[in-house]
Amino acid sequence: MPRADVAVTGLGLITPAGNTMDTWDAVCQGRSLARRDPNLAGLPVDISCRITDFDPVATHGRRLSRRLDRFTQFALAAARQAISDAKVDPAAWPASRVAVVLGVGSNSLQHYQREYTRLDQDHPELVSPMALPRSLPNMAPAEVALDLGALGPNFSVASACASGPTALAVAHGLLTSGQCDIALAGGAESALDRMSATCFAQMRALSRRTAEPHTASRPFDTERDGFVLAEGAAVLTLERIDDALRRGAHARARLVGHASTSDAYHPVAPHPHGAGAEQALRAALTHAGLAPSDIGHINAHGTSTPSGDRAEAEALRRVFGETPPPVTAPKSVLGHSLGAAGAIEAALTVLTLEQQVIPPTANLHRQEPDHPLDIVTDRPRRTRLDTAVSNSFGFGGQNTVLVFTTP
Structure with missing residues (x-):
């Protein structure tokens, strides 16, 4: 299969640390940004x-x-950053493409909790007519399209914590198949409501180091x-490399391969030996036309x-x-933003290649000797x-791996 390179010409990030x-x-x-959260008190x-x-x-x-x-x-703010960074003018772009x-x-x-309270108190007339459309996952890409006037393919992708990179992989396919000329792709998530936090805590998925939050995430x-x-x-502006070069765009990196697999093992637990992750890694490298020895860096899923x-x-x-190549795990600093995490880490992988610097992993004091x-x-x-490769894995056994190269 001939390699179809796609240029990353713009980045937009909204995270606990700020913008890109x-x-x-x-x-x-x-240094970890984790803190006690007054909204989760009790x-x-x-x-x-x-x-x-x-x-x-x-x-x-x-x-x-x-x-x-x-x-x-968040999604709309990141998308605006991404097109500004790419120096693309929505007033002049081919909107249908x-x-x-x-x-x-x-x-x-987040808003459903408030609306359910009103309904439980026998006040259906107080329930917002926007409660449903406001919360639909596809409203993130839909509102970006409304704001920027993008008339081409528009949809959301849900694959748990692999959602962001899966969206990037889908966008890569849309570009290389000729269905669009520019793609804004990435992920967005805000699940810091009390119900979501409680559910994850009940599953024993969250760190219990509440007395020392900055030490809690330790992949x-x-x-x-x-x-x-x-x-x-995080939103990345993607274009076919030839188109990007033709318009004089600055290519920050190239997205040259990707792959997605399923563990088909358990609803929430990963395959104990990472079989699906391994398959995704090998398939992504094959798609990119690269060997394991060609990879210089791994941005790990590393949830802790x-x-x-x-x-x-x-x-x-x-x-x-x-x-293995040098590894970093950004969730040690930024936490785990679920469906947005892999897109944020894809953007960080692009910056790692661009800056020629691998960021450190926080709170790692001793690795397991069996898996150094x-x-x-x-x-x-x-x-x-x-x-470099960027790994993302999620509930349901979802695995997506992206492969990036320098321009």
């Missing part, structure tokens, strides 16, 4: 990586911000005990759950041998990089 370059600076500092786990400096009214105006759920507010594909892991429960550490909930969005990190480490060792990896810790590692 604020996020990059934060992950390079390697719950079994009351820590999160919440976005605290995002003003939806200042960003979108009062009327639009009221219409949008929080995850869509512009696609928007965004991954959203779930519909938002690949022997004492890891779960992840820290987060929120955010005992079973997930172990399965990923096993898969990496089987694919890359005794000396070259995990970057303490400080950023400057190195020569040409290629």
Whole structure:
């Protein structure tokens, strides 16, 4: 199969650290942003990586911000950043040839809680008529299209915590098959409502280090005990490389391969030996026309759950041998933003290649001796990089791997 390269010409990030370059600076500092969360007070786990400096009214105006759920507010802000970074003018682009594909892991429960309370109090007349459309996952790409005038393919992708990179893979396919000329792709999520936090806590998926939030997320550490909930969005502007070069665009990186697989093993637990992750890694490398030895860096899924990190480490060792490429795990700093996480990490992988710097993993003190990896810790590692992979895995056994190269 001939390789069909797609250029990444724009990035937009909204994370607990801030916008695109604020996020990059934060992950390079390697210090967790987890804090006690007043909105989760009284719950079994009351820590999160919440976005605290995002003003939806200042960003979108009062009327639009009221219409949008929080995850869509993030998505729209990130999309605007991405097209600005790509130097694309929505007033002049071929609107019918512009696609928007965004991954959203779930519909938002944030406003539903308030509306259910009104219904339970026998006040159906007080339930907002916007309660349903506001929370639908497809409202993230739909509102981006409404705002920017993108008339091409438009839909959301849901594959749990692999949603963002799956959307990027779908967008890659739309571009290489000729169904669009520009694609805005990524993911958005805000699941920091009390119900979502309680559900994850009941599943024992969250870290219980509530007394020391900044130490809670510790991917690949022997004492890891779960992840820290987060929120955010990332949108990447994608174009066929020839089209990007023709219009004089700056290609930050190339998306050269991807693959998705299913564990078909358990509703929420990964395959214990990472079989599906391994299959996705090998298939993505084949799609990119690369060998394991060609890869210079791995952006790990690395959630900080005992079973997930172990399965990923096993898969990496089987694919890359005794000396896998240097690894980083950004969730140690930013937390786990579920359907947005893989898109955020894809953007960070692009920046890693562009900056030739691998950010460190926070809170890693001792790896499991059975699955040693070259995990970057303490400080950023400057190195020569040409290629990198970004891993994302999710509930339902969803696995998606992206392969990037320098331009």
